Structure formats: C-alpha cells, structure tokens
Amino acid sequence: QVQIVESGGGLVQPGGSLRLSCVASGAISAIYGQYWYRQAPGKQRELVASINPDGRTNIQEPGRGRFTISRDNDKKTVYLQMNRLKPEDTAVYYCHVDLMRILDNGGGQRKELWGQGTQVTVST
Numbered sequence: 001q002v003q004i005v006e007s008g009g010g011l012v013q014p015g016g017s018l019r020l021s022c023v024a025s026g027a028i029s030a031i032y033g034q035y036w037y038r039q040a041p042g043k044q045r046e047l048v049a050s051i052n053p054d055g056r057t058n059i060q061e062p063g064r065g066r067f068t069i070s071r072d073n074d075k076k077t078v079y080l081q082m083n084r085l086k087p088e089d090t091a092v093y094y095c096h097v098d099l100m101r102i103l104d105n106g107g108g109q110r111k112e113l114w115g116q117g118t119q120v121t122v123s124t
Contacts, residue, residue: 002026002113006095009118012085016122020080022095022115027102034071034078034098038091038120045094049080062089085122092117 008020024031033052039045049059049069057069068081078095095115100108 002028002099002101002111004095004097004113004115006093006115006118009093009120011121011123013124014086014122016085017083018085018120020082020093020118022078022097024076024097024099028076028099029102029108030100031076032098035096036069036080037094037096039094040091048093051078087122090120090122092119
C-alpha cells in the first residue's frame with residue numbers, strides 16, 4: 001500500500017519560517033511530479049508549488065520569493081521551505097504526488113495521491 005504523509009506544520013509568528021516534508025512510502029517504482037497545495041477556511045484549494053522529475057520548480061505567486069520546493073529522490077521526500085510567513089499563509093497544506101505504484105503481479109499503475117494535510121497557522 002502506498003501512503004503520502006506530510007509533516008512539519010504548526011503555529012509560527014509572522015515573519016517566521018517552517019519546513020514541510022512529504023514522504024511517499026510503499027511499493028513505488030517511480031515518482032513523477034510532486035506538488036504542494038493549500039486550502040484556507042472558506043477558500044478553494046490552490047497550488048502553491050511544484051517540482052517535476054528533472055528538478056524544475058515552479059512557485060506560485062503567493063509564495064514566490066519566500067517559498068522553496070525541493071526533493072530528495074532517495075528518500076522519496078519533497079519539502080516546502082516557507083520563509084517570511086504571513087497570516088494569509090494560514091491554511092492546511094497538502095502534498096500531491098504523481099507516482100507509479102508496483103502491483104502485486106509486478107506490473108505498474110500510475111496514481112495521483114494526496115496526503116492528509118498539515119495545518120500551518122501564522123499568528124501572533
């Protein structure tokens with residue numbers, strides 16, 4: 001069974017930093033795109049950042065210049081480093097992973113999976 005688990009959220013003061021981690025575990029033969037989304041109360045889920053298989057990254061405007069996305073392929077982990085946090089960054093942050101799952105028969109199945117989310121609260 002493949003799982004996506006985020007960690008690293010918490011309460012931080014404005015101007016502070018957090019690093020979120022997202023680990024993919026289980027029978028995985030390949031990881032393609034990895035994405036961070038967030039959803040604030042009463043708002044739609046929005047893309048925050050992405051990293052593709054060759055390492056190219058894209059940071060959406062709310063976090064541009066403050067957020068960095070990176071990955072450790074050996075650990076099947078993607079990170080979101082968030083600096084100079086603002087109250088409007090408060091949201092549940094979700095990891096989304098596009099991967100190839102290994103089936104019991106040895107075959108592969110491409111899947112897009114979500115983690116359970118990690119709460120980030122920026123407040124005094």
